[in-house]
Each structure stands twice: as structure tokens, then as C-alpha cells.
Amino acid sequence: MVRLLRLKPYALLCLVAVASMSINMQSRADDQTAWQTVKKAGVLRCGAAVAPPYVIRDPKSGAYSGFFSNLCRDFGQNVLKVKVEFVDTSWDNIVAGLQSDKWDLSLALNDTPEREKAVSFSAPATDYNVSFVYNKNNPKFPKSPQSLTDIDKSGLTVAVMSGTSQDKAISAALKQAQIMRLPGNDETRLALISKRADLLADANITNMLLTESHPEWAVAFQPTPALAQQEVAFGLRKETPTADIDVLNKYLAQQVKTGAVNRLIKESVQSMLVTNK
CATH class of the missing domain: 3.40.190.10 (Periplasmic binding protein-like II)
Known part of the structure; x- marks a missing residue:
């Protein structure tokens, strides 16, 4: 016969307290938003697959430019107040890398019904x-x-x-x-x-x-x-809270309204033309 373990009242209270503490800790972890996590890390990771003039990478220095790269850099530095890091990837892996937390934003991602099943999207920065x-x-x-x-x-x-x-x-x-x-x-x-x-x-x-x-x-x-x-936007992980997406959308709406996006597109095109001469 298996003997049942009989807990004394104070031991039972201890177990309840530990369980409650674990639940509260998990709740606080779940409550931490995407941008809070980025700020805590001190860096915004931008997944970048080359597609000029959206995303341009200097083959010698590895430096990133292009109007989507510049938008990601500006959002990280001036809105989130963190460093910005570009993570090299390919178009075959740009969604999978976002899902596996290799970066926080995917650059210049076309908003398609198929991709919407896997990731979330910001408001569009431009059409495609x-x-x-x-x-x-x-x-x-x-x-x-x-x-x-x-x-x-x-x-x-x-x-x-x-x-x-x-x-x-x-x-x-x-x-x-x-x-x-x-x-x-x-x-x-x-x-x-x-x-x-x-x-x-x-x-x-x-x-x-x-x-x-x-x-x-x-x-x-x-x-x-x-x-x-289609619309071209930033890709975010599917579980990204709506409040975080709203922060990014507010930034993009301002950039579009002020003409900053159009200026960045023209600058990127002109920069590529000069480089290719």
C-alpha cells in the first residue's frame, strides 16, 4: 500500500506561498512588453536582407544604409533611446529569424496574407x-x-x-x-x-x-x-503587444506625414546612383 504524505498546516502554507510567488513572477515576465525588453537589453536588433534602395549593405565596411535601414536606426536611437544593431540575413530566412528571436524587427517586409499567419506587421512605410x-x-x-x-x-x-x-x-x-x-x-x-x-x-x-x-x-x-x-512594413513577432505596435505606427505615421520617408527614398536612390557610377 502506498502511504499518502500528510503535510502539516505550516508546510502547506509554505507551498502555497511559493506557488503564488512563481505565478506572480511569471505574470510580471509576461507583462514585460517588447520595447521594454529592448530597452533592458540596450539594443534594437534589425534583421536586414539586402534589397536596394530599401536595405543597402556596403560590401567592404558592412555598414547599412537605405531608407528602411535609416528608419530602423532612427526609431531605435530617437524613440527607444537604444543602440541599433543590424543582423545579416537572407529573404529566405527573414521571417524564421524573427520568429526565433534572432532580431526584433524585420526590415522592408511585404505585408502578405501568408506572412500575417506567422508574424505581425507595422503600418506601411511605402507601397510595393x-x-x-x-x-x-x-x-x-x-x-x-x-x-x-x-x-x-x-x-x-x-x-x-x-x-x-x-x-x-x-x-x-x-x-x-x-x-x-x-x-x-x-x-x-x-x-x-x-x-x-x-x-x-x-x-x-x-x-x-x-x-x-x-x-x-x-x-x-x-x-x-x-x-x-502590397504594402511594405516592418515585421514583428506574432506575440508583440498591440501597444508596442502602436508606438512604431505612431512613429511611421509621423515620418510619412512630414515627408521624411519620401526624402529618405530619394536620398537612397541618389546614393546608389552615385555609388554605381
Whole structure:
């Protein structure tokens, strides 16, 4: 027979007190907001996958620029009053890294229904859609394409960054053209310039850099209606309290209203053009 342990009243009270203390400690831990955690750590970690002019990384110094990088830096330094650290990542890992707490914010993340299942989003900083850049001297397709059917042909190759929103958009839209998936922006541009690819699919703002850098041959084609029209925002962990998201949204609303975001976009584009000369 198993003998039941009989606790004296004072021992039982001690157990109740310990249990209550544990619950209160856990409650206080749960009550700590995302920004309180960041402030306690003294650093805001920004997950950054390169996508000029949204996110630019100097290959020599490793320094980050681009208008989303600058927004993250300004928010951390001037709103949260902490240091800002950029964490290198890729577009294939930008959501998973956020979920596993490798950083606090993901930069320049397209707000899609699929991603909303995994992470939360701030208010948008800018809009996004997919455009295509091609060499106007390429004899494989019409000089002035009017629709996706003009470029969705066997024998045409479209370069795109793997794992991005533009990758998913053209994968669903193009049925005949071959899709060349490459790891980064530099690789996709090189594929177009070297004529291994006939077109480059990328964000409309990003492609503007290419057409302005090479006006002698680069032409942008933007389908109508717009392909994959979305909002570009900061990504946050799914469990981020609404109050924390509101703090970030208030900051972004001010930056948009004052024209600061538009100025940052223009500065980033001009900086890239000067660098590429």
C-alpha cells in the first residue's frame, strides 16, 4: 500500500506561498512588453536582407544604409533611446529569424496574407508592386510590352531574388517563361546585364535604380493592373503587444506625414546612383 504524505498546516502554507510567488513572477515576465525588453537589453536588433534602395549593405565596411535601414536606426536611437544593431540575413530566412528571436524587427517586409499567419506587421512605410526591366535592344520580345502575356513566353528567362515577394508573384503569374532564382540583387542584375536573363523582376522602387543607372538600354515594364500590389512594413513577432505596435505606427505615421520617408527614398536612390557610377 502506498502511504499518502500528510503535510502539516505550516508546510502547506509554505507551498502555497511559493506557488503564488512563481505565478506572480511569471505574470510580471509576461507583462514585460517588447520595447521594454529592448530597452533592458540596450539594443534594437534589425534583421536586414539586402534589397536596394530599401536595405543597402556596403560590401567592404558592412555598414547599412537605405531608407528602411535609416528608419530602423532612427526609431531605435530617437524613440527607444537604444543602440541599433543590424543582423545579416537572407529573404529566405527573414521571417524564421524573427520568429526565433534572432532580431526584433524585420526590415522592408511585404505585408502578405501568408506572412500575417506567422508574424505581425507595422503600418506601411511605402507601397510595393512588381515591375520588370529588360534590354530595349533584346529582339526576343516586343519593344513595348503591354501585358504579362507579352513576356510569358517559352524561351524567355526572368531573373528574380529567391524567396522574395516578387519571386512568389511571378511564380504564380508566369506559366511559360523560365524563372531564374538567384540569391541576391547583385546576382539578378548581373544575369540581366550579361544577357543570361531576358528580364529582371523586382520591386518597382528597386528597378528604378537600374533604369536610372543604365538609361541607354534599361527599360521598365509595369503590368496593368499592378502585379502583387502590397504594402511594405516592418515585421514583428506574432506575440508583440498591440501597444508596442502602436508606438512604431505612431512613429511611421509621423515620418510619412512630414515627408521624411519620401526624402529618405530619394536620398537612397541618389546614393546608389552615385555609388554605381
